[in-house]
Amino acid sequence: MSRLTGWWSRRGSAAKVELYTRWSFHFFTVIEIGSIALVPLSEPGDGLNGLPVDLSLGLVLALFVCAHAVLTAVVSSRALDWALDRRDRPVRLATALVVLTAGGALTVIALRATGVLEEPAVGTAVVTGIVVFSMGGLVLCVRRPRRMLYAVPATGLATGGAMAAMGLHPAEGLGSAIGILLGGYGLAAACGFSGWLMKIVWELERSRDLKARLAVAEERLRFGRDLHDVMGRNLSVIALKSELAVQLARRERPEAVDQMIEVQRIARESQREVRDVVRGYREADLRVELEGARGVLGAAGIDCAIASPFGPTGTDLPDEVQSALGWVVRETTTNVLRHGDARRCAISVREEEDGVLLTVENDGVGQPADGGARGGAGLDSALGSGLGSGLGSGGGSGLAGLRERLAAVGGTLEAGPGGDGTFRVAARVPVPRTPGMPSGSRAGAGR
Structure with a gap:
């Protein structure tokens, strides 16, 4: 059982939060594929040259949504690494996601305007879905997530305006704009908060490690200070008495022996005091x-x-x-x-x-x-x-x-x-x- 659960239990709190956040973004990929890519395949239509037009087009749209979901997941993963200062900001990937989303949305709108894609529900679902899930990945790539407060409504208005400009029914454009506004704000807020929370947890983890290192450094300084205080006077006295013993010995005076005995006593006392400092029991x-x-x-x-x-x-x-x-x-x-x-x-x-x-x-x-x-x-x-x-x-x-x-x-x-x-x-x-x-x-x- 420990082998099965060790991959989780051996991780620290910050690593667990990061793993949970990353797999949440991966789960968004599954949600995008399951909720959007299957929509075009669920609308069969009339045949053309022996092949159902809606089915072949639906297959292409489904593959496009799958590719978009995978790219969004990659952008989100690289953006999380950037938030944790592990790699550079994924500017190119984010740009590719924007181009793919904008190009795909305009292509679907054009297919609806030309009548190739007859079902309005399919077009609205694909356009709204890829734009909303793109917002969740792009919010992690900006330095100031507050900019998404303006990017989401601007994107919704641009999408609705493009639909109206290509001659689609105003209700279809209004529906996409409202869907992008609600879904974009919701997913951008959820993804932005998750990334921010993961970053804060790692900062707290680093702060705790730094606090532990500072505590060790402070204890080393305390030990050095105590050792200086204990040995300073004793070494001074030993130096004095040793010099005195040398001068007395040169004069052939018997007091030199007494001074060296005192030096020996102070040296032993210094050993005991150093042991007390090491054990942390030194008091004056x-x-x-x-x-x-x-x-x-x-x-x-x-x-x-x-x-x-x-x-x-x-x-x-x-x-x-x-x-x-x-x-x-x-x-x-x-x-x-x-x-x-x-x-x-x-x-x-x-x-x-x-x-x-x-x-x-x-x-x-x-x-x-x-x-x-x-x-x-x-x-x-x-x-x-x-x-x-x-x-x-x-x-x-x-x-x-x-x-x-x-x-x-x-x-x-x-x-x-x-x-x-x-x-x-x-x-x-x-x-x-x-x-x-x-x-x-x-x-x-x-x-």
Whole structure:
């Protein structure tokens, strides 16, 4: 059973709509042949030279209608491909259909006017039928289907006028004009809507595929951003401590072993954090990041002052806010280490009326490192030299990632010179109060 139905069930929604539409147009071919081509054959007449005139003429008319129906089906199929941008517009085929329809209609009218075709019903049926079915195929070939609003009545009037000009009864011309007007509008509307619907369905299908690809690309960007945020600071610290260990080893000081042990610990921690990023479980804790910033900046010879009311006994923030602010601390700490020649860095977290404000401000913006000019001696001086020689002043993309993280919780980020050679980063995140809680308490406590 699956082999019999697989040709349909394995198709997507858009492909099913296209298949249904195409076979609908093919069915119109059967309708045209069955309803028009058989009409001339159903009217026997008197014999001429041993052969029934009406029967021989009816056979010719039936073959003509069959050829017209096949050409209309081909035009419709090519027009559907053009609507889906699979091939060029079938201008030549459409022109051939117009010529065949006009020539056939005028020939039948001439046969009626000369008396060769005696039955008016046969002539009216053939003329009206081929013109109406042509409208269904031609509507798919125009760029603006609204033009058919004028083409249908114009064709009906032209056909009725041709009949009247050749001396046929006005009722016959009026009947053909009315038939073309009603049938042409009906079939043109049905075919035009079917083609438009098929095109829209395929556009929706392509939009869904594009949305899926964009989601994949966005996830890749998120992964790259998280990997940058996680590894940026750790690699900076590893570079600093490795440079420090080299300088200590050259001076034959035992502290070099301790520094390399610390490098090993940070490398293992980096491996764990990378695995967390890959699994999608990476989160930043504000208190942990604040303490980490204090230790890392202090090891680099930078005086770090932290002011935060959100300590172990203080007020907690919602998890998503802590994670966003923790990433801000982590990224700004990395930037302080990698850029400029800072001697002091101040990190402040304070409550505001409608949220929380995190500021990170450091000096030494744009000043080149000068070896051991940070002040202090021993380890601090060596770390200062390592910062200047090992990291340089490469650019980063962390601030753009921080803005995305803060935007997810309704926050904003401002970064720029703060005056007196300082650089200031300010992150604001709204934190709504829970009704009935004191002003010092925030929603999401209990971390």
